[in-house]
Amino acid sequence: MKSLVIGSNGCTVFNSKGEIVFRVDNYQTRCSREVLLMDYNGRVLFSIKRKKLLIFRSWEGYKWTNSEFDPEKGEWFKVRRKCKFFSRGISSCHVIQGCNKTGGHCCYKVVGLKGKPTMKITDCTGRVLAEVVQKQSSGGVSLGDDVLSLMVEPQIDQSLIMALVIVYAMINHKL
Template sequence: MPKIHPQTQSSSASCYVTSKQETFTIWMKSLVLSGKGCTVFDSNGQIVYRVDNYNSKCRDEVYLMDFKGLILFTIQRKKFKMSRFWEGYRSTTTEINQQKPCFQVRKASRISVGSAPFDIILGLDKNQPYRYRFESWTCKSECKIVDQFGGTIAELKRKKSTCGVDLGNDVLTMVVEPNINLSLIMGLVVVYNLIQNKM
């Protein structure tokens, strides 16, 4: 059986903005026994992000952490009337209920052919909102995050080994374009997988 990434040495997640295209491996497994979540490896096989959901029955609040366990985003599922949406809060010393969310993911008002029915609203913590959206295909594991002009920001797809063997539904490759905030994109990928009931 091919190895996903055998190394578990720490790596630096302090540089959150890419300067070049970056490729990551996402293993849809938590490092915590009986927990749900995911573990993210960089191209050198080192852990850079993780999600460990200790209470797998409750997905209303999930934490995106770096390799040391430092919380980068708190992601909450909210309800308003009949709709549900997700909000991501940057982790600071301020209480979450006193912060404005950094991003919000909600059902799109219009659904176009070939795209997931969710809009991403960013920049809410700075009051300068701009939008991304998910585009997905028939396979729920695969999607793109695109900007308002249709340009690809990040792409998520099933990982194949070097000889072309599909590694399964729980091993994904994520390619992130240059000059993009990696932790923000990872936060959006977490929301996407929550929507797809993968965490």
């Protein structure tokens, strides 16, 4: 993924009108341990950190308020990748939201095909909340692996969905 900032890695998210909605950057190197999700003005919405415990990895999302991080609030969500030995070409992970309160609960599941830039985010009932597909021109020609289209259901927190898309990209070493 390419960044608008020279010397860093990340991406820019545009809406259907061509306006910048989100910016994603790590200001370091590809596959870094921390990535920032910002709004169009550059205000940080989430910081996403990769944690490694022996062979198990998890990713933690920290919600920012007014571009300020409050370490006392702790993580807002945690993503754990399912065991990849039995996956048969499917990459999936579970999301626990509300970790900063009463232990949290499993709210979402992220599922995609290995090696493909497509994915779905579902709730605990299996209802699709968001879907990422490779963007195509009006003639049906693919615009590349790093040009994607994100469709989010109404009434869903778009910044949280975007944070989960970022985690999925980090899991698959795309960011």
